Amino acid sequence: MSPHPHAPSQPSPHTGQDLAGRLALVTGAGRGIGEAVVVALLAQGARVLATDRDADDVAALARRHGAEVTDRQLDVTDAAAVEALVAEAEETLGPLDIAVNVAGIMRSSQAVELTDEDWATTFAVNTNGVFHVARSTVRRMAERGRGSFVTVASNAAGIPRAGMAAYAASKAAAVMFTKCLGLEVAARGVRCNTVCPGSTLTDMQRALWAGSGPEAEEAAARRVVEGDLAAHRTGIPLGRIADPADIADAVAFLVSDRARHITLHDLYVDGGATLRA
Incomplete structure (x- = not known):
């Protein structure tokens, strides 16, 4: 099968400037x-x-x-x-x-x-x-x-x-x-x-969390990571919020x-x- 007409013939190495000029x-x-x-x-x-x-x-x-x-x-x-x-x-x-x-x-x-x-x-x-x-x-x-x-x-x-x-x-x-x-x-x-x-961890996420201040935010984040059975929600296996x-x-x-x-x-x-x- 011939290559796609829009694809480069050979993969380009990752240079850190993959999108230069775009x-x-x-x-x-x-x-x-x-x-x-x-x-x-x-x-x-x-x-x-x-x-x-x-x-x-x-x-x-x-x-x-x-x-x-x-x-x-x-x-x-x-x-x-x-x-x-x-x-x-x-x-x-x-x-x-x-x-x-x-x-x-x-x-x-x-x-x-x-x-x-x-x-x-x-x-x-x-x-x-x-x-x-x-x-x-x-x-x-x-x-x-x-x-x-x-x-x-x-x-x-x-x-x-x-x-x-x-x-x-x-x-x-x-x-x-x-x-x-x-x-x-x-x-x-x-x-x-x-x-x-x-x-x-964005403003949209924080808006879902009741309370304010670092301690309240930390507690809310922990509930998200650990999961909430009452809300039918699994936790985050990797153990962190993105x-x-x-x-x-x-x-x-x-x-x-x-x-x-x-x-x-x-x-x-x-x-x-x-x-x-």
């Missing part, structure tokens, strides 16, 4: 996992268009990292705004090689107590936002015959979580959308994968040429918490 769009880049993804991509030589609904957060990110980061405010629920931003970026910064969806929200509630607004808002960001970014970026990547698209979802997309029905459902929808997208554009040289984090950088490193690998033969993949980065059920 332009990446990252949503939800202002803090947490999104910020860590920006840092990881920069470390591999990429230029990054960092976007977030909070303009101040991405502006501060750009100031910290200099000319290789361009910051823009973006609400991924606004399809017209996403399309306008991508069109502007391709005109002023160059063709997008990478798109990473990190923007997400969580509304924690028992399923029967979810409001219409909770449900709609969760899907607007976590699912519709992924669709909007994909439609604008992957269409252009496919026309050029190259590109990589990653959705940062959650291990809740693959295993039930009490109090997280809207979040889990929205992330599961985003995962399956990304896989279907990947199937459709694989022959045109575009790879589409998902990264599914488990509990990660840092945002753990998730970012997985993303940086998937968008690099080291992962050139990986698409439609769902990479769980959760310390074994779901037992890959």
Whole structure:
């Protein structure tokens, strides 16, 4: 069988600058996992268009990292705004090689107590936002015959979580959308994968923990690591909660040429918490 027309003839050695010369769009880049993804991509030589609904957060990110980061405010629920931003970026910064969806929200509630607004808002960001970014970026990547698209979802997309029905459902929808997208554009040289984090030490995680202060946070983290039978939740076999950088490193690998033969993949980065059920 002849090699894929878009693949290099020989694997490239890992040089630490795997993404040199490439332009990446990252949503939800202002803090947490999104910020860590920006840092990881920069470390591999990429230029990054960092976007977030909070303009101040991405502006501060750009100031910290200099000319290789361009910051823009973006609400991924606004399809017209996403399309306008991508069109502007391709005109002023160059063709997008990478798109990473990190923007997400969580509304924690028992399923029967979810409001219409909770449900709609969760899907607007976590699912519709992924669709909007994909439609604008992957269409252009496919026309050029190259590109990589990653959705940062959650291990809740693959295993039930009490109090997280809207979040889990929205992330599961985003995962399956990304896989279907990947199937459709694989022959045109575009790879589409998902990264599914488990509990990660971000503001979203801390918001789930009652109480405040280091002692309360340590106790809450210990419950997550050890598991909670009453909540039908296994612990984390590796014995630690992820840092945002753990998730970012997985993303940086998937968008690099080291992962050139990986698409439609769902990479769980959760310390074994779901037992890959």
